[in-house]
Amino acid sequence: MPLNRKQIAVTQPRRVAAASLAARVSEEFGCQIGHEVGYQVRFSNVTHPHKTKLKYLTDGMLLRELMIDGKLSKYSTIILDEAHERTVLTDLIMGFLKQLLVSKQRTDLKVIVMSATLNAELFSKFFNDAPILFVEGKMYPVGSFYLTDSNEDIVDTMIRTVIQVNRSEQEGDVLCFLPGQEEIDNCVQVLTQLAPHLPKDSPIIVPLPLYAQLSPNQQAKIFEKLPARRRKVILATNIAETSITVSGVKYVIDSGLRKVKVWKHQLGLSTLLTTPISKASAKQRAGRAGRESAGKVFRLYLEKTFDQFPKQQESEIIRNDIILPILTLKKLQVDDLLNWSWLEHPGQEAILSALNTLYSLGALNDSGKITSLGYKMAVLPLPPQLSVVLITAMEFGVLNPVIDIVACLSVDNLLLNVGGSNGEVRDEVNYKRRQFCPLGCKFGDLIALKEYFNYFMETNSAETKAWCKELFFSYKGFKNVMKVRHQLRDYMIATVKQDDSMKQHERDGLLRKVKLQLDDEEQGEMDIPKVLKSFLKGYITNTAIGMPDRSYRTFNTGQLISIHPSSNLFGKVNLDCVMYLEYVFTAKGYGRNCSAMELGWLQEIAPHILGASKISIANS
DNA sequence: GAGCACTGC
Structure with missing residues (x-):
């Protein structure tokens, strides 16, 4: 292909960014989106096979293309945007591009890395001292203010600062960064109570929470226009640092904290800890106050503390x-x-x-x-463990229910937080949810997902919408489950078709079997043991044994582990064995997404591992 | 008997 017929790719870490950039650029260029300028992300490809010259895509998408064509021959130029965010996928693509260039497999390929100035050096060095160009960004000045005394309690300090800013500053909305939803819910609750009692000559504050586990409806509240003399006070997690941009913000209050999940490969678990942010992150948060006019940032820490922040966050x-x-x-x-x-x-x-x-x-x-x-x-577009689960399910003849469960697991924030610190509402929602998962109450969270999903499939959309609202399920999330489910079904059929490890007639036989498994008309009662045993194949090390003292100990290392309060099995102390999809350490070690297992299933799936266990299960 | 930030195929 002559060079000028080739495309230009621009990668983005997030899907919405790819789509909205393509929309903006096609408008400025004066073409219909999807013609000369287009975008491609999972589930939507808005490009033209011949016309598209400039394509915005997620970095995950480009990595997929790399798997199909290792030379990326259809591109003349690859532009990696937001490289400073250092997502795993951008990092990997950079490694591959370097290989392509160094090995001279592509001598005509141009690579441009776009990043915040802070780590331009790193990328330049990596690409053998590539030249660095500086482009000034347009930004209004943001004045910074620091605490003069160290703060004791972040929620308390946040509340006092909000009130002070409201009293002493001109109009403009306030964006507050807190580490997690617990702190946010607390702040919202207190500020809502205080709002009517604040001085009448200041604007009336309207506190609004913003975090990922809120429903799209609740999140949308931050974009609603308020009557005169009101001031939005948005209390947000890191979601407002890059993913969601709110207009009208003139003041930022920054706790200087965030939550980070860190994987400990020695222990096979992840920790979720509140830690100080980086200088880069503090700058990014402050920048949110200067998008439309000059603004101010109030940092709830000492200037000296800021100086001690790491330059940037540890990469993914x-x-x-x-x-x-x-x-x-x-x-x-x-x-x-x-x-x-x-x-x-x-x-x-x-x-x-x-x-x-x-x-x-x-x-x-x-x-x-x-x-x-x-x-x-x-x-397969899944973590390797879940891919094993699907392939095993195919062998066990339970592909249909397992695909449904895996599709649910692939969608974030499907089961929403009841939110706020309203215990009564929460208990009521939990009670109602249980009505819809009689089997899930016994066998755990995976089976419950399947029961919820069945209900979603069986009822009409008006009913399901109301049902989702009542049980705090994300309707949009279930719609995404449908898309993932469809994609996984296609992938599984393709997997069999492309399997050259067997003979033609074997493959045809298997294909018929798989299609039969996927035929909804053929489905009878779900074979729960087989479904759970499929999961065990991917998560055999994520099992814990019920001990005589009513605790659970992990099967391979003998560590103490508890069933997470979000689980249907929470509070059950007499199960023989529990399988969990994730092991997180916060206040203590928790298994998340739990299922009740029989010891016999373990023996069947992994007899060799049974002998290697550090705990004795003879007496249980 | 107590709580998970974010993103991608």
């Missing part, structure tokens, strides 16, 4: 588990992982731990080469 590739990235690299025929062109090396231990997990999932063989199962896993 350092703090996340890298099981999927390692599988992706293996799929792309990278053998020497330790010496690959990592933008930032995740460390030998993390790599070995990921390899180990992939080996036990069956994705790699004894010599570390990717297996045919591993190929299938790498193609």
